[in-house]
Amino acid sequence: MKDTKAIPYKIYLEEKELPTTWYNVRADMKNKPAPLLNPGTLQPMKAEELAGVFCDELVKQELDNDTRYYPIPQEIVDFYKMYRPSPLVRAYCLEKKLGTPAKIYYKFEGNNTSGSHKLNSAIAQAYYAKQQGLKGVTTETGAGQWGTALSMACSYFGLDCKVYMVKVSYEQKPFRREVMRTYGASVVPSPSNTTNVGRAILEQFPGTTGSLGCAISEAVEVAVSNPGYRYVLGSVLNQVLLHQSVIGVETKIAMDKYGIVPDIIIGCAGGGSNLGGLIAPFMGEKLRGEKDYRFIAVEPASCPSFTRGKFAYDFCDTGKVCPMAKMYTLGSGFIPAPNHAGGLRYHGMSSILSQLYHDGYMEARSVEQTSVFKAAEEFARVEGILPAPESAHAIRAAIDEALKCKETGEEKTILFGLTGTGYFDMVAYEKFHDGLMSDYIPSDEELQKGFDGLPKVD
């Protein structure tokens, strides 16, 4: 570890070193991600079809498989300056605790009020909505991280922001709701009386506590039926991975500055926005044959899209109102077991990451949640940061890889993405502390039910 003295605990780039472009990994993919399909016609969605739902510039980004670099608009750069650069941290204390010869780094995206990397794309999507002269945007939120990020972004640009929040979260996470209100967003518990779909669901299931699928449907309905509004989404989409590439580009600039080359790059994977953003420029080098890296996607054993899902066209939402995407999926009807506490509960996966995984550029593994919380607690106690359960999936895998190095004596350099903080997830931590958390792995039969709901496409 001869470089120990040279590498600071935290690398903060100077403002002038910050990324000025997003990197579009699709430009370097030989096999491009499959196009979104119109669920009615089963034909690729055209720009004009998507333009009713998304902002024009975001539609362009969504469909653009060719442009390698997108200059980041100055207004977004200025906003990024308020909370970026995020620190690239050398986990000296964790290394010492593990007694590993591995060098562990993490890129920490939690130092902003939304508490996660979601803000990187929220501000971009709000910016393009503002540029287009729109009045506002709609979205759904479950736990509330994405809704908070979008509220902050809309507040900055003076856009109206309507957030449909899954009712059970609205009631159980009043703090998240109040953060959004502080930023001027209107937060509606879903299902609600404000939409046709909401009213229909309430009539059919009067006592329902809501679902993400229903909240999406409500948000989309409001966007397409109100002039001057569009719908925005915080993960899965190609445009989101483009914006999130700022994480990876910034990481790479910092690593290059200190001559650090990662051997293994690890990220948690729900819809794929963080993982796709973190690995983007490194994956570009691998795709162009310039360098080799190991990439590891980590997902919950209770929602194993990569490791046990099918690579197929599927609906992106349970309400089946959105375009269909080709991806690793458990079926849009799949719902993780009720004891699942660790986030990353989306049934599908980014089309970009799905294609890269399918083509062998990336590994994936699933981990069980008690081992994830154990890693989270171990990390918090030595590194000081209380991680989000989602982020802790990456910590689990990073620790496991570092322990392998301890066995073999290899001095590998491990980089992982620490996407956010867990301040609003203490109910899950409480379960863990009280020994009330259990693991659950869905049976093949259960998964088959989800696969049975897959649409028949080609």
Added chain:
Amino acid sequence: MKDTKAIPYKIYLEEKELPTTWYNVRADMKNKPAPLLNPGTLQPMKAEELAGVFCDELVKQELDNDTRYYPIPQEIVDFYKMYRPSPLVRAYCLEKKLGTPAKIYYKFEGNNTSGSHKLNSAIAQAYYAKQQGLKGVTTETGAGQWGTALSMACSYFGLDCKVYMVKVSYEQKPFRREVMRTYGASVVPSPSNTTNVGRAILEQFPGTTGSLGCAISEAVEVAVSNPGYRYVLGSVLNQVLLHQSVIGVETKIAMDKYGIVPDIIIGCAGGGSNLGGLIAPFMGEKLRGEKDYRFIAVEPASCPSFTRGKFAYDFCDTGKVCPMAKMYTLGSGFIPAPNHAGGLRYHGMSSILSQLYHDGYMEARSVEQTSVFKAAEEFARVEGILPAPESAHAIRAAIDEALKCKETGEEKTILFGLTGTGYFDMVAYEKFHDGLMSDYIPSDEELQKGFDGLPKVD
């Protein structure tokens, strides 16, 4: 604003630029803060008397009015590296929103899991306890910020940490409690059956929801009656202001690096730890006659120790078990009105700051809580950070000063301390959003009741 281009949004010092010493402002005070008194004998507390309650090295620091600089032990420097430097932020967006020619800077101490500056002293106090070979420490916590900071610090050094948490907070803020448990602390709702004082109070008031005064008494009892334990405190004490000087020293290094000289330095004041830390090196220059600055302490109108209190010896705790301190105080029996939501509810004030205020080196003003939350929301919407209500007192005053500059056209440079984030204070924000927050200013008659309880000393 010719320097606008030159100053980045955020100034992060490099690791090698970080402070290596704490600054003890007492060394430069002509009138030293009055000594702590033994409540029984009314004589100045001797080191050996304090040593039963506090660690030896901390007793030394508490009583040392002469040593100007304390080298920060390497172990503490290493811990600081995990979350420091904290950013010195140029509030470009707030300036623009206000349309002020003033230049506004804030030192943001909330980017760590405890969410505030409290960690700066917690790690120091834990370190000295470890150095002395102690098993653990005890403390009390109300809202939980200090308890969280201490839990993190104890976890890092492998010390046992017993936190007595006011019962009403323990029940209403389960998230804070779980964060402390994540760091391995044992958190006990106070009053409890684990101490004599707790049992006595429970017998007398079976339904009580506890008080900070009672929690202090329990924590002190456990510390003095268990071999290998000491009691630690997060504010008010001279030792705490010494550790917190890292805030000011770091700020000064960053400002000097960019040639920035503040005209006005503003901090919120509860027990005084943040304000005392932020202003320390600047106050030193003023005391030595080298430079002049305006210092403004901001306190809640509902708990106005500086602006309406008496400069007198008083008990530091409602249980009257701690030494007496000479300070600006509302009387140890004073309790802010139930509608008070904004923190900073301590009846007294650091002896150091009290003396400086008494000697005319510092101003103080009080602000009402609805105007504080209005400032908090305005700040959050343009600067992105959701502030703790405590910190928002300083924001209120900074905005007011910036608006004065707008009237006069003066380009003053304003620096304020943003002590922490408000993620765990959303109940107060909710009240504010729902219009349920009101202001309250205690009458002279009410304050007189507190003064009537002051001990008769000299």
